[in-house]
Amino acid sequence: MIKPVRHIAAMSPYALANLNAPKGKRLISLSQNESLLPPSPLAVRAATDAVANAQLYPDPEWRELRDALAKRHRIPSDGILCGNGSMELIACLTQAFADPKSAVLAPAHAYPFFRTAAQLAQARFDTAQEDNARVSVDALIAAVQPDTRVVFIANPGNPTGTRISRTELLRLRDGLRRGILLVIDEAYGEFADHLGEPMFDLVGRGDTVVLRSFSKAYGLAGMRVGWGLFPEQIAEVVRKVMNPNNISVAGQAAACAALKDHTYMQATCQTTARRRDRFIDRLRDTGFNVAESFTNFALIHFASAVAAARANAALRAEGVFLRAQGGAGLPTCLRVTIGPEEEMNIAVSHLERWVREEKT
Incomplete structure (x- = not known):
């Protein structure tokens, strides 16, 4: 085998999103921070x-x-x-x-x-x-x-x-x-x-x-x-x-x-911000700790890394993919990209159900 240089061999590959939905489940990807809307x-x-x-x-x-x-x-x-x-x-x-x-x-x-x-x-x-x-x-x-x-x-x-x-x-x-x-x-x-x-x-x-x-x-x-x-x-x-x-x-x-097309870009930001804030408000009403955001995503804080992992697994089982943040030193958090209204509603519904199931 031809050996790579030492510092490259010691590196881990850059972590990309895993987007393999379970068989029979529709993929809802809210993990990549892609734009809510297509380009102008x-x-x-x-x-x-x-x-x-x-x-x-x-x-x-x-x-x-x-x-x-x-x-x-x-x-x-x-x-x-x-x-x-x-x-x-x-x-x-x-x-x-x-x-x-x-x-x-x-x-x-x-x-x-x-x-x-x-x-x-x-x-x-x-x-x-x-x-x-x-x-x-x-x-x-x-x-x-x-x-x-x-x-x-x-x-x-x-x-x-x-x-x-x-x-x-x-x-x-x-x-x-x-x-x-x-x-x-x-x-x-x-x-x-x-x-x-x-x-x-x-x-x-x-x-x-x-x-x-x-x-x-x-x-x-x-x-x-x-x-x-x-x-x-x-x-x-x-x-x-x-x-x-x-x-x-x-x-x-x-x-x-x-x-x-500056107007189009500004409208994209405004639409995203409104949907983001509604999403955050709904999660907070459910009892989640969600930080204020100035981006096209929201960061959900869970009580523990174990709770975040359980919620992530439950969502992925339904085809809803958020982004775990252990690699950024936030193992108790999941990041959610703001996407289409229907997909955001599905994500919130699954999170609400997860909270109810955790309490039982």
Whole structure:
């Protein structure tokens, strides 16, 4: 057998959702944080038209997309990098700025891919305790070590759904020493944009990156388009480790068109938020502890890890798939993506029945 390098051999595969419904049961997948609605018709049309030129390589500079993003967010286009989903950008940032002699820091219940990215770079992965599944700036600052090079924070968070304010993020940045790169992952940022707390201006300091994605609010998860605003010197280094033809012609065309249909995206966020809040209210009425969410999902807290596992098993037996969160340090929680109304009602009904059966 040809042996892999040691640090790759020691890694566990990145945990993807298990979507194998029991025989005879309809699959209801509420585990992937996919958009409630399909992408804008403008995006669908643009992607379809772009396939006619699929014999050509995509634009490696993403010029049209960068210009559209710059116009939409009022940011400089030359600071934008686009990735094959924001995951590519997270991995490339870590590869470029962390190594076996340094550490990556993130909140305890952060997006699990932050850990994977650190492992790929052979960097130590440190975590800071959270306050009731909410990022603690004080804990993050206290967890910084002499070899900390990169700090990742998802805001709003995944899988928690919680967020911290712009004031707190500024306090975090000010509390980190010079030479530490702060990466703010706003994959769910559009669901909180109505709060009016943009962070793009922080990039001008030269030590902060802000990432976003078209996978969630824009409904383009299948197109794999992520992007971020980078300081010039950071972008120059990251480009060296990126795939030069990373986003397909269809993906770039769809993303450009989706930006033109801002009303559609906002309506998607609003519809999702209303359905999410109704879902959370109904679960709370049943007695569940559900955190406030600023995303397209909700996090249900159970009394114990055993209770969460029993509820998860009962739901899966009926074909309803939520997402267990042991990998994010939350074994007492299940995450629920906000999906079609009928499927949400089915999920709540099964959870209500599970509660009744637990009491008997």
